[in-house]
Amino acid sequence: MKHFSLFQALPDFFQNRRLTWLAIWVTIMAACGTVLAFMANWLVGIIWVVIIACALVFVFNTLKIIGNNTQKYIASLSYRVNRGEQEALIQMPLGVILYNDKGEINWINPYLQSLSDKSLIDQKINQVSPDLMNLIEQAQIHVDTEKATFKEHLNWLDRQFEVEVQPELQALYLRDVTEELQVQERFEDNQLFIGIVSLDNYDEISERLSDTESSVLHTHVTTTLSDWMDERHIYVRRSASDKYMLMGYMSGLRQAEKDKFKVLNTIRESTSSQNMPITLSIGIAYQIENIAEMATSAQKQLDLALGRGGDQVVVKAPGQDARFYGGTTNPMAKRTRVRARVISQALTELMGAADQIFVMGHARDDMDSMGAALGVRRLAKMVNKPAWVVVDPEVKRHTDMRLLLDEMHEDPQTADAIMTPSEVLNTATEQSLLILVDHSKESMTESRSVYAALKDRLIVIDHHRRGEEFPEQALLVYIESYASSTSELVTELFEYQSRKRRGLSRIEATALLAGIQLDTKSFAIRAGTRTFDAASYLRSMGADGKLIQNFMKDSVEDYRQRAALVAQAQILGSDAVVVADDQTIYDSVSVAQAADSLLQIIGIERSFVVARRDATTVGISARSDGHKNVQTIMEQLGGGGHLSFAATQVNDISTNEAGQELYEVLKKDQADAEMED
Numbered sequence: 001m002k003h004f005s006l007f008q009a010l011p012d013f014f015q016n017r018r019l020t021w022l023a024i025w026v027t028i029m030a031a032c033g034t035v036l037a038f039m040a041n042w043l044v045g046i047i048w049v050v051i052i053a054c055a056l057v058f059v060f061n062t063l064k065i066i067g068n069n070t071q072k073y074i075a076s077l078s079y080r081v082n083r084g085e086q087e088a089l090i091q092m093p094l095g096v097i098l099y100n101d102k103g104e105i106n107w108i109n110p111y112l113q114s115l116s117d118k119s120l121i122d123q124k125i126n127q128v129s130p131d132l133m134n135l136i137e138q139a140q141i142h143v144d145t146e147k148a149t150f151k152e153h154l155n156w157l158d159r160q161f162e163v164e165v166q167p168e169l170q171a172l173y174l175r176d177v178t179e180e181l182q183v184q185e186r187f188e189d190n191q192l193f194i195g196i197v198s199l200d201n202y203d204e205i206s207e208r209l210s211d212t213e214s215s216v217l218h219t220h221v222t223t224t225l226s227d228w229m230d231e232r233h234i235y236v237r238r239s240a241s242d243k244y245m246l247m248g249y250m251s252g253l254r255q256a257e258k259d260k261f262k263v264l265n266t267i268r269e270s271t272s273s274q275n276m277p278i279t280l281s282i283g284i285a286y287q288i289e290n291i292a293e294m295a296t297s298a299q300k301q302l303d304l305a306l307g308r309g310g311d312q313v314v315v316k317a318p319g320q321d322a323r324f325y326g327g328t329t330n331p332m333a334k335r336t337r338v339r340a341r342v343i344s345q346a347l348t349e350l351m352g353a354a355d356q357i358f359v360m361g362h363a364r365d366d367m368d369s370m371g372a373a374l375g376v377r378r379l380a381k382m383v384n385k386p387a388w389v390v391v392d393p394e395v396k397r398h399t400d401m402r403l404l405l406d407e408m409h410e411d412p413q414t415a416d417a418i419m420t421p422s423e424v425l426n427t428a429t430e431q432s433l434l435i436l437v438d439h440s441k442e443s444m445t446e447s448r449s450v451y452a453a454l455k456d457r458l459i460v461i462d463h464h465r466r467g468e469e470f471p472e473q474a475l476l477v478y479i480e481s482y483a484s485s486t487s488e489l490v491t492e493l494f495e496y497q498s499r500k501r502r503g504l505s506r507i508e509a510t511a512l513l514a515g516i517q518l519d520t521k522s523f524a525i526r527a528g529t530r531t532f533d534a535a536s537y538l539r540s541m542g543a544d545g546k547l548i549q550n551f552m553k554d555s556v557e558d559y560r561q562r563a564a565l566v567a568q569a570q571i572l573g574s575d576a577v578v579v580a581d582d583q584t585i586y587d588s589v590s591v592a593q594a595a596d597s598l599l600q601i602i603g604i605e606r607s608f609v610v611a612r613r614d615a616t617t618v619g620i621s622a623r624s625d626g627h628k629n630v631q632t633i634m635e636q637l638g639g640g641g642h643l644s645f646a647a648t649q650v651n652d653i654s655t656n657e658a659g660q661e662l663y664e665v666l667k668k669d670q671a672d673a674e675m676e677d
Contacts, residue, residue, distance in 0.1 A: 030052045033048060037049075093176050094109075094111065094175055094176075095109065095173070095174030096171065096174075097171070099170050099171075103126055103133060103136075105121055105125060105128070108120050115158075129154075132172070135163055135165055136172070138152070151163065151164050151165075162177050189250055189254075191250045193284055194246065194291070194295050194298045195282055195284040195285075195298055196243065196245060196295075196301075197244035197281070197282050198280070198281045199243075199278055200280065201278065202278060217274075220271070221271070224267050229252075231255075232248065232255045232256050233248060233249065235247045246284070257323070263280070264280050265326075268280075281305040281312060281313075282302065282305065283299060284298060284301060284315045285301055286317050287317040297316070301322065304466055304470075307477075308466050308481060309643070312324060312327035324635065327465070327629065341496045343478045344493040344495075344496035345496065347379065347478075351379065351385050353431075354385060354432060354457070355385075356388075357385050357387040357432070358432065358454065359388070359390065360435070360450060361373045361436075361438050362439035362446065363445065363446050364397075365438075366400075366515075367404070367514040367515045367551065368487050368515035368516070369439070369515070370389070370511055371511035371516075372512070372515060373437050374389060374507070375494070376490055377389055377508075378503070378504055378508050379493060379494070382497055382503075388416075388419035390420075390421060390447055392420065392421055398587055400551045414507050421449055424450050428450075428453055430457075431457075432457065434459070437486050438462055438463070438464075439462060440466060440467070440470055440471065440477075440479065441467065441469045442469065455473075456473065459474060459477075460477045460479065462478075462486055463480060463481060463485055463519075464481065464641055465481045465640065465642060484526045485520065487511075488516050488531055491538055495537065504538070504542070506542040509541040509543040510542075510543045510548060512538050513539070514552075516531060518552075525625075558589070561587060561594075562594045565580060565591065565611065566597050568580060573670075574603060574606065574628075575607070575666060576606070577610075577662065577666075578607075578608070578609040578610060578611070579610045580609070580610060580611035582654045582656060591619060592621045592647075596623055599624075605627045605628050606625075607624075608620060608622050609621045610659045618653060618655050619647065619648070620634065620658060622634050623645050624643065625644070630646045636665045637665060
């Protein structure tokens with residue numbers, strides 16, 4: 001039904017169907033009343049008509065006045081809203097810039113102009129702020145591919161802005177977040193951290209000192225540590241003769257990280273000059289709300305630092321990668337064999353409780369890995385437990401490993417020592433035990449499927465520094481990074497076994513000695529008194545030196561590969577770097593041997609060889625003569641190892657790309673070294 005013309009004069013919100021029906025209903029009632037009034041008396045009818053007419057005039061005049069007032073109110077409100085928007089745009093603390101196609105500023109609101117001491121109108125954005133122009137260019141690319149706006153942070157005019165770019169409108173909106181970021185920074189600076197400090201070898205050093213000398217040493221270490229921490233507003237409290245508790249704010253921790261915890265070098269050098277070398281290990285945790293959990297995490301980081309050889313700091317927050325500082329010196333061997341004896345006894349008990357034992361080395365195994373595995377298998381046999389070494393037959397092995405496996409097959413005592421991963425999965429039970437040797441990372445193990453099946457009953461025996469990727473619930477961990485090799489650690493365990501039990505066979509003793517000889521470069525590096533003790537024991541058990549020499553021989557192809565790699569070396573100061581051709585696949589042992597060979601060049605302290613291992617993997621082998629740390633270099637590329645030998649593997653990139661990443665890390669390492677100097 002159409003509205004009456006009188007209603008059409010009213011504002012739109014009065015022109016609705018309900019009001020129309022109400023008007024019709026009133027009109028009908030008035031008409032009926034008029035008819036009845038005239039039927040009763042014509043005079044009454046006239047009076048009724050007059051009353052109705054007056055009422056209608058009053059009602060519609062009132063509605064008209066209300067409509068006019070409403071229109072005026074709406075017009076006034078619209079004006080105030082528009083004026084408020086304009087004033088807000090001009091006066092509110094939000095910077096607005098309008099620019100043209102030439103990159104010139106056409107208009108800027110007074111607030112943003114007030115932050116600058118010169119007029120910005122008609123100025124080139126690139127001249128005013130190259131970073132701002134860069135954001136506009138990024139926003140245009142962003143808009144072409146994704147959204148209509150682009151947000152980023154910018155430091156400009158001594159303020160911090162959150163910039164929103166609208167390329168289609170050629171407009172920039174800059175929200176001043178300086179105070180907001182300052183509040184956030186103060187909050188982050190005032191977060192607590194907890195640290196635990198351990199004097200790595202205090203007990204061993206203090207044993208040979210008099211009470212006076214021991215007191216002087218302890219006072220010197222405590223004073224040096226406290227003074228260094230006080231400068232960074234970090235609270236230090238001694239909790240034991242060789243332990244300290246740290247507590248402080250993140251601002252102090254950042255200062256400590258900025259100078260890379262130089263207190264480690266200060267204490268080590270000052271005590272070494274007094275012939276009492278003390279090293280520190282520190283574990284630090286933060287960003288944990290529960291104080292007890294934070295302290296527990298700090299202890300875990302300290303354990304990680306000690307597992308990596310000590311003389312270093314590990315800093316970690318939940319969900320973040322650990323940060324390592326120090327660890328630039330070779331770990332010192334312990335003076336006591338108590339730990340070896342305790343580990344030997346514990347290992348024997350765990351083996352006795354298992355129904356069968358599987359020993360597994362790292363992928364692309366070498367003499368140290370296989371020798372240690374055979375040694376551990378013999379320990380299991382000595383407690384009358386069935387045991388096997390897990391070997392994947394599908395993996396291509398170096399010449400020395402093929403020769404060793406051939407010898408094992410011919411020896412009755414080792415002919416049945418090998419089991420494939422598929423056989424292990426079919427044989428293993430809930431009472432089976434898996435022992436990892438010469439590695440502690442799932443990503444490096446011979447068979448991940450075997451690891452996954454037996455990870456709840458796991459033992460680790462290794463001489464590499466402990467990394468973040470480590471079994472969470474290992475039943476027993478024996479990691480001694482001061483040892484020359486895992487074969488040395490395993491050999492020591494035999495000294496604490498019953499003499500009535502049958503010892504090593506000729507092949508097993510030979511493999512263990514070959515492992516020690518390989519990792520020490522024929523006893524030239526990392527060979528301590530205990531290394532020679534282990535070698536002497538193995539010789540007494542029938543280790544065959546001539547057979548080791550035979551194992552160490554190379555095939556013509558391996559020799560050519562190594563020579564080809566060495567020929568590609570580039571000398572960068574005291575570093576030798578090889579980036580091999582991406583189309584050629586090199587044997588991992590040949591790559592490692594090439595890295596060793598490069599250290600024979602005069603003036604070379606570190607060597608790195610980048611070569612393709614297979615269709616998807618590029619490996620980097622790193623070696624050092626002991627003066628510089630290669631483990632920290634490889635850790636930055638996702639790998640690890642030892643101070644003087646380390647490695648990593650990267651996937652889905654070329655050797656040139658991997659080499660470029662290595663160069664960047666070496667450049668950063670050089671810059672850090674120059675800064676420290």
